[in-house]
Amino acid sequence: MFVDQVKVFVKGGDGGNGLVAYRREKYVPKGGPAGGDGGNGGDVVFEVDEGLNTLMDFRYQHHFKAVRGQNGMNQKQHGKNAEPLVISVPPGTTVKNADSDKVIADLTEHKQRAVIAKGGRGGRGNARFANPRNPAPEIAENGEPGEELDVVVELKLLADVGLVGFPSVGKSTFLSVVTAARPKIADYHFTTLAPNLGVVESQDHRSFVMADLPGLIEGAHEGVGLGHQFLRHVERTRLLLHVIDMSAMEGRDPYEDYVTINQELSSYDDRLKNRPQLIVANKMDMPGAEDNLELFKEQLGGQEVDIYPISTVTRDGLDELLYAVADKLDQMPKQEEELEEVDERVLYKFEKEEAPFKVTRADDGAYVLYGEKIESLFRRTDFSRDQSINRFARQMRSMGVDEALRKRGAKDGDTVRLMDYEFEFVD
Numbered sequence: 001m002f003v004d005q006v007k008v009f010v011k012g013g014d015g016g017n018g019l020v021a022y023r024r025e026k027y028v029p030k031g032g033p034a035g036g037d038g039g040n041g042g043d044v045v046f047e048v049d050e051g052l053n054t055l056m057d058f059r060y061q062h063h064f065k066a067v068r069g070q071n072g073m074n075q076k077q078h079g080k081n082a083e084p085l086v087i088s089v090p091p092g093t094t095v096k097n098a099d100s101d102k103v104i105a106d107l108t109e110h111k112q113r114a115v116i117a118k119g120g121r122g123g124r125g126n127a128r129f130a131n132p133r134n135p136a137p138e139i140a141e142n143g144e145p146g147e148e149l150d151v152v153v154e155l156k157l158l159a160d161v162g163l164v165g166f167p168s169v170g171k172s173t174f175l176s177v178v179t180a181a182r183p184k185i186a187d188y189h190f191t192t193l194a195p196n197l198g199v200v201e202s203q204d205h206r207s208f209v210m211a212d213l214p215g216l217i218e219g220a221h222e223g224v225g226l227g228h229q230f231l232r233h234v235e236r237t238r239l240l241l242h243v244i245d246m247s248a249m250e251g252r253d254p255y256e257d258y259v260t261i262n263q264e265l266s267s268y269d270d271r272l273k274n275r276p277q278l279i280v281a282n283k284m285d286m287p288g289a290e291d292n293l294e295l296f297k298e299q300l301g302g303q304e305v306d307i308y309p310i311s312t313v314t315r316d317g318l319d320e321l322l323y324a325v326a327d328k329l330d331q332m333p334k335q336e337e338e339l340e341e342v343d344e345r346v347l348y349k350f351e352k353e354e355a356p357f358k359v360t361r362a363d364d365g366a367y368v369l370y371g372e373k374i375e376s377l378f379r380r381t382d383f384s385r386d387q388s389i390n391r392f393a394r395q396m397r398s399m400g401v402d403e404a405l406r407k408r409g410a411k412d413g414d415t416v417r418l419m420d421y422e423f424e425f426v427d
Contacts, residue, residue, distance in 0.1 A: 005154045006058040007098055013041025015120035015143025016069035016079040018128070020385065022136065023075070033136055034076050035126040039069030041119030041146045042082035050110040052090035053197060055155050066117070069143060072125040079122055084115075090155055092236055098150035116151060120144035123380060138387040141380045159197060159211035160329055162237030164265070166257050169245040170282040172196065173312045175212040178322065203319055206326040211237060235269060238332050239325065240277040246293050246309070247286030254281075254292055255299040276328060278306050280321065285311040356399050359408055366415040366422070367405055374399065378418055 016038025023031025044066050064087060070079035095105045095116055105114030123141030130137055163171040179198025196212040213234065234240070242261065244254050258279070266273035281293050293309060308324060310317035356373035377395060382388045396402070405416065405425055414425045 005152065006055050007062070007150060007152050008058055009063045009148070009150050010044045010117040011063075011065045011148035012043055012117040012119035012146025013066035013082045013085075014068040014145050015039070015041050015122040016071040017142050017382070018123035018125035018140035019072035019074065020126045020138050020140045020382075021074045033126040033130050034074055035140055036072035036074070036077040036079065037125050037128065038072045038122030038141075038143045039079035039081040040122050041069045041143065042066030043084040043115045043119045044117040045084045045086045046089050046093070046095060046105060046107060046114050046116055047086050048091050048093070048107045048110055048112045049088040050091055052088060054090060055093075055153060057088070058153060066119055066146060068146075069119070069122045071143075072122070072140070076125070076127050081122075082119060084119075086113075089153065092156045094154045094156065096152045096154065098152050104151065117147045117149060120146040123382075134387075138385050139391055140382055140385075140388070142382055143380075144376065145379060156236045159237050160208040161200075161210040161239050161241055161325060162234055163210065163212050163241050163243055164234065164261055165243035166245070166250075166252065166261065168250060169243045169257075170312055171212050171243050174243065174280070174282065174310075175210060177312045177315065178318060179210060200322060200325075202322040202326045204323070204326070206330075208326065208329055210241075234265065234272060238276070239328055240265075240272075240275055241280050241325070242277050243280045243282050244296075245283050246281045246289040246296065247283040248288065248292055249283070249286065254296050258296075276332065278308060278321075278324060278328070281307055281309040283311065284309045284316065285314050357401060357404075359401075359404050361408070362417065364415075366417045367408060367410055367425070369401065369416060369418045374401070375419060378421065383421075 018038050019035035021033070021035040023034040025031060044064055064085060066085040067082040069082045072079045089107060091108055091110065093105075093107045094103060095107070095114065096103050104116060107114060121144045123143045126137050126140050129139045163175065165171055175196060175198050178200050198210050198212070199207055200210050201207040242258065244257055245252070246254055248254060262273065265275075281289075281296070283289055284293070293307075297307065306324065308317055308321040310321055312318075354373075355371060357369050357371035360368045360370070362368050374396070377392065381392045383392075405414075406427070410416070410425045410427075412425065412427045416423055416425050
């Protein structure tokens with residue numbers, strides 16, 4: 001089964017917790033704090049494997065979580081950093097944030113890697129908090145949680161040549177004749193429901209990858225028919241073979257088919273109208289095909305396009321077509337994406353730093369604290385130790401939390417909520 005788009009959840013490993021410990025060795029009086037730091041959590045990494053050509057592995061597993069870092073140990077030993085979780089994807093994979101639709105990574109080359117979700121940093125042990133005022137601290141930090149997000153993984157096939165055209169014009173038959181691929185072939189529309197890949201070798205031993213893509217119909221750029229499922233894969237082909245049924249057996253006009261398909265391509269992505277294209281006049285063994293081809297050339301007018309008459313049944317014209325395709329590919333660069341030069345200026349301006357916390361009022365009357373900085377501080381605090389709690393209270397006071405709560409009208413005994421934790425306000 002061909003899978004080319006999936007939505008998955010990824011989470012980096014949490015950082016290991018720091019340790020509260022003290023040195024206790026013979027002949028070492030007042031050994032002092034010896035708690036080590038926790039290890040960093042593992043990253044979630046996508047790596048390209050050129051042996052894959054589908055996202056099938058994601059069909060049955062939608063959650064990927066990296067391992068957490070090891071906790072800190074005695075004698076100031078650092079916890080082990082977790083290994084990254086490496087997930088193999090086929091070349092041509094694009095990873096987007098499901099919420100913002102922002103592209104996180106575009107993976108095209110073998111062994112190329114991208115970090116999709118970063119692991120959390122390990123917490124510090126009590127040896128890191130020792131100072132002259134507090135030489136034996138009972139303070140250690142929890143590890144930071146790893147980054148977590150939903151991502152859309154999308155595959156755009158990396159083929160040299162893409163076959164485009166209406167359903168039932170003979171694309172699958174053509175692929176089966178010139179390659180070892182065996183796509184499903186039948187005399188009804190949309191026989192091809194998923195792209196098929198095959199390697200073509202010409203008589204002079206030049207080879208290239210050809211993709212038979214699902215048939216297009218009018219309105220495909222708006223999602224009609226197989227729509228975007230098809231057009232997604234056209235983007236990364238270097239050369240298009242526009243297959244046209246010159247026998248007109250389906251009752252359609254070959255020239256109208258040609259115009260319609262090109263309109264759909266350019267409507268989906270304006271760059272596709274400039275993509276190199278060869279016209280393959282198929283089914284030339286059928287009655288009336290020669291007359292239709294002459295009429296087709298007249299209707300093209302002065303357009304400079306290369307037309308190659310073939311028959312997949314008698315195999316006439318196939319060698320000439322494959323030679324022409326190989327010659328065309330030899331003249332084209334491997335990377336067809338050209339960087340567009342834009343005349344623009346970079347404007348630098350001062351932006352105020354985001355507030356470390358914000359205060360709001362819940363329906364039950366409780367004061368709610370929220371904000372990235374204060375929530376991160378809360379998650380790193382070990383509330384099982386009094387010194388850690390006192391340190392957290394001092395940090396909140398230095399941030400201005402107490403003053404902000406007083407301005408909102410907080411009084412002794414009022415409930416203050418931070419994430420899932422509630423405490424009383426003491427004035």
